[in-house]
Amino acid sequence: MLLNKLREDMTAALKKGDKTTLSVLRYVLSELNYSAIDKRGELTDEEIIKLLYKEIKKRQEAILLYRQGKREELAEKESKEIDIIKQYLPAQIPDREIIIVIDEVLESLNQAGSGQAGENHPGKIIGAVLAKLKGNADGSRVAVLVKERIK
Secondary structure, eight states: OHHHHHHHHHHHHHHHTOHHHHHHHHHHHHHHHHHHHHHTSOOOHHHHHHHHHHHHHHHHHHHHHHHHTTOHHHHHHHHHHHHHHHTTSOOOOOHHHHHHHHHHHHHHHIIIIISSHHHHOHHHHHHHHHHHHTTSSOHHHHHHHHHHHTO
């Protein structure tokens, strides 16, 4: 389970004295713990992956703000944290495979009698594609590809 891997790696980082990795993993595990409390149960790997993507998105937004404020050293720190978190995410599917899934979803929506569902509801298509890909693709990348596909 992914949660166990995160805990083991945090212990290893503590023993090695790797402060950056330790800090990131402690924070992520803390967020996971809060989510488990909110859920009132253990998190699945899929839920953990969603939370990891959320943490990456937070850091990407911080990088933009730091760069606007000309604080490159802080942006670099956030970038390193993203690299650490990405180690726990599944391998990303190439764009050509995402496009195949997008086409399948569009075809199924058109067969369901939705007509031009893509033009009216890109969010519905993005949601369906992300559900099929189960965390193996970045949502923002899927959104860009869907919007290109339904033009």
